[in-house]
Amino acid sequence: MYFCAMTKGLKSTNYKFEGQTKKYTGKVRDVYEFENQLVMVASDRISAFDVVLPEPIPYKGQVLNQIAARFLEATADIVPNWVEAVPDPNVTIGKRCEPFQVEMVIRGYLAGHAAREYKAGKRQLCGVALPEGLKENDKLPEPIITPTTKAHEGHDEDISREEILAQGVVEESLYVQLENYTKKLFQRGTEMAADRGLILVDTKYEFGMYDGKIILIDEIHTPDSSRYFYQDTYQELQDKNEPQRQLSKEFVRQWLISEGFQGKDGQTVPDMSEEKINSISERYIELFEKITGDTFDRVPTKDIEARIQSNIEKSIKLQ
Template sequence: MEAIKETNFSIAGQTGFYRGKVRDVYYFDNKIAVIATDRISAFDVVLPRAIPYKGQVLNQIASINLAATKDIVPNWVISTPDPNVTIGHNCEPFKVEMVIRGYLAGHAWREYRAGKRSVCGVALPEGLKENDKLPQPIITPTTKADAGHDEDISREEILAKGLVSEEDYLKLEHYTHSLFARGTELAKQQGLILVDTKYEFGKYNGEVFLIDEIHTPDSSRYFYSEGYAERQANNEPQRQLSKEFVRQWLIENGFQGKDGQQIPEMTDDVVSGISERYIELYEVFTGKPFVKQDYSNALKRIEEKLTENIFNTKDYNF
């Protein structure tokens, strides 16, 4: 099954390179080129097989959402010259990720089920069950680890450690709530519920910018709106579009990223199923059919698009 697992380009004018869990980043002075590969990670571990079309889905959904939120906060993007490539400003990232939750799901539910009644210093009421809507959206930040696991962190700890100044953190909180409200509206238009998501921010020329991807299946969790209330009332699992099904498959097969645990075998059927779910989210979210890229010459195409556009792109935001 064809997929883009990694890139190894050497571009004229390149000043650096960084390989993240799922993206390859090429540095060019004040610009960066981010390649959305088909790698997939869960529990902060990169899984052994890449997922066809995953990078394209992420890059194109992120592009749509960055364009739809440019009036809320400036973002890093300059252009998207290829389904897997985004060129943008080289921002200095903050060392925290702003996670916001409108429903009790995923990691927050696992913490709640274990008896905890606060997440990242934010109190949660008694009597909630999995996937219940919270009284209001809550921000539960995490550290942004260069390697290993991101860790929950409270607002007070962020300020005490000097990870973000109080002035900037107030901006991050405001932007996070505003972006989540916009994302909720966009999802609602397509019959979806934005359950939780994360945003990353950085600074460019002294101004706070939104960076990375937003509202994608890697960074967000969605439920189908239709039937949500009935399923909650009947204690039934929610129909969802997110990467959570990958995490659940790993958990069921004895893997949560802990020492000594082995990643279960990713058969062709497993890989194909994950790919289909990513494409499904794209089509449901956008309301448009997904046009699959041609993998036969993908690496050459990406390198050519990057080379053609990195220094010939007008300097503007979405």
């Protein structure tokens, strides 16, 4: 109904802009560096278990970019962020910051990676003690911060607060600020999700330094960086020990696990049928509409590369 032969995913870009100093290709974004700015193109690539899957997901980049822009604007009173312009549905332009080499993961519920670790018998996650008697998707007594190292390639690794400070990854005074910002952002995200009938289960934030100040960077509260449950059925499903209805990338991970893939050596990524690609795309669009309350505008994808290039060039000239 929404998809036709003209619909395609944006797999990659390869532009050369005036003043560009470097291009970095991440798992799902193409980042063009300038002297004091970054141009971040949200592609339709999708990763799981730190592996980029072979097929792009139509509209995924637009969904992530537009949700992130909305939440960054809505949290600017808590911590300044890197955004200067959003000249295209798939593009954000902003300050070029020096990133901290940790990702600040915060969890309000025992879900995803935390649940898998708990099920394996671990009662500490990133140095944080977990109580006995929890089951998957239970609410934690209070939100916990479980940082990971920031890997450019391969897997991010769990790391404790103590290890971060002992190894000098982040100095203590700055890390305390990162923790404080993380808790406040999660609280704001929780409130905004509740207004839309959702539970913000867990999420991650990335920060950098710019002009001597801590700046919130990257995307926030998107289905790639966050997990959401539906509020209205949460307790009933927990009482019945049934899986939660959720809006996140976890459904992609679960599909891969069911196909025998968890990103481990020797495993092969399963084939992605057109039906599977379209169903993943619809799930991303569902989250956009659910969390924003707006109808998603499926911007035509026929000339997406040319459209993005033109909008970036116009924006650069204006700045």
